[in-house]
Amino acid sequence: MQELDIGEVARQSGLAASTLRYYEARGLIRALGRRGLRRSFGVEVLEKxxxxxxxxxxGFSLAEIAAMFAPDGHLQIDRPKLLARADQVDRSIRRLTALRDGLRHAAVCQAPSHLECPSFRRLMQAAARGAIRSPEPADTKAPLSLPTGARTSRRRRPPPAPA
Amino acid sequence: MQELDIGEVARQSGLAASTLRYYEARGLIRALGRRGLRRSFGVEVLEKxxxxxxxxxxGFSLAEIAAMFAPDGHLQIDRPKLLARADQVDRSIRRLTALRDGLRHAAVCQAPSHLECPSFRRLMQAAARGAIRSPEPADTKAPLSLPTGARTSRRRRPPPAPA
DNA sequence: GTGCCAACTCAAGTCCACTTGAGGTCAAGA
DNA sequence: TCTTGACCTCAAGTGGACTTGAGTTGGCAC
Structure with missing residues (x-):
């Protein structure tokens, strides 16, 4: 089997060598062994x-990705999880679609200032409610990731009825 | 005009008081003045x-957002910029759509392992090419943001023709 | 043998948007 | 008078995914 040194893997994958070492340290990839000091990788690493x-x-974190590989290095994704993530992506798409349409409207709207454009204001209010806040970190509620006290939600309380 | 102290603004906006102080330090918002030690904000701050x-x-950074306010604190977005951002969002949407469909397919696909599913492999290859990499930081090429040596693109070189 | 270059290790730095902590001030209520 | 609680400042910490820097090692060409 062909062995690649880190420079070659870097060239073929487009990643920095430091990134590859980092992935190795995090357990995401593994070198076949060493030639002297140097790691030597099998070609399968490219697929990985x-x-x-x-x-x-x-949108998965490296920790979550690592958890998808069985100890022997083989792929082990549960399909429900994939579906859950697909749904999440789908929700992101809907939010982004609203955002895009809002931006386009605001760009052509004749109101003298954005603040006077009702459509823009609706968009603003939605954003303030946190209804648009883009692509959340994959957080399928299955805590595969370390319990990091996640930086998930910025807005703490939903604002009460408009005063 | 009604004056709000920071706790009130926090309650109404749903943001932490520390966040409001942070925004003020970054020049995004401004208190009308102080009552003793305490900041007092005008109601317009909520709109801001x-x-x-x-x-x-x-997808704009706080620095970019700050640049959209004129020195007097009024909104000053150029419409072309909005359109450009809308197009970017649109591209994100397309990428995410491909991703979602790929994930759904992979979830129901009968291939014995994901690696043997052609559809999954196509998706993988696209991701490796960086063709999917989600919602890029708003980087309209109009360098509104400080020249930070941006953390924009992870992959350095496009990988050459498959060896 | 010696020079170079690519790899190596390990610690520390970077970016962004905040949060946290320590220690201080002040007005109002008990 | 004392306490409480909300606010204040300033410095430092957080998380994720890397990158950078300093100092070292080893194989290969000359």
């Missing part, structure tokens, strides 16, 4: 890096 | 906080 990239794109 | 929330939802 693609998986990691996918997980990141789907 | 909504605007800030909207800006954040649209």
């Amino acid at each position: 890096l693609s998986l990691i990239a996918l997980g990141q794109a789907a | 906080l909504s605007l800030i929330a909207l800006g954040q939802a649209a």
Whole structure:
């Protein structure tokens, strides 16, 4: 089996060598062994890096991604989890769609100032309610990630009825 | 004009008082003055906080949001900028849509393992190319934000043709 | 043998948007 | 008078995903 040194993996994956070392330290990838000092990786690592990239794109943290690999390094995702994440992405899409439409409207709206444009104001209020706040960190309620006291929600209390 | 102390603003906006002090330090909001030690805010601050929330939802950094207020504190967004951001959001939406569909497919796909599902593999490859990487920080190419040596793109080089 | 370069380790730094903690001030109520 | 509680300042900490820097090692070409 072909062995790649870290520089080669970096070139082929587009990631920095430091990133690869970091992933290794976090247990996301593993070198076959060493040649002298140097790590040598099997080609499968490239596939694994693609998986990691996918997980990141789907909004999972590195810790969550790590948990999706079985101890032997093989992929082990439960499908319900995938579906749950898909739904979350779907909600993000809806929020972003509202945002996009609002922005477009505000851009062409004839009101003398944004603050006088009702559509813009609706958007503002929605944002203030936290109804738009974009792509939340994957938090499927299945605490795969370490209990970090997550930086999940900024707004603490829903504001009461408008005074 | 009615004056609110920081606790009242916190209650009505749902933000922590520390956040409000932080926003003030960053020049995003301004107190009318002090009553003794205590800041006193005008009611307009609530509207401004909504605007800030909207800006954040649209993916702007606090520095960028600050730049959208004229020195006198009034709103000053150029409409082309809004459109540009709307387009960016639109691209995010497309990426997320692909992602969602891919996740759903993978969840129901009958292939014995995800790695053998062609659809999943396509998604992986796209992610590895950086084609999915979610909602980029608003970076309209108009450097409103301080030149921070931005943490914008993780992947450094596009990987070359598959070896 | 010696010079170079790519890899190595380990600690510390970066970015962003806040939060936390320690220690201080002040007005109002008991 | 004393206490309480809300506010204050300023410095430092947080989390996630990396990057950077300093100092070291080892293989290969010359």
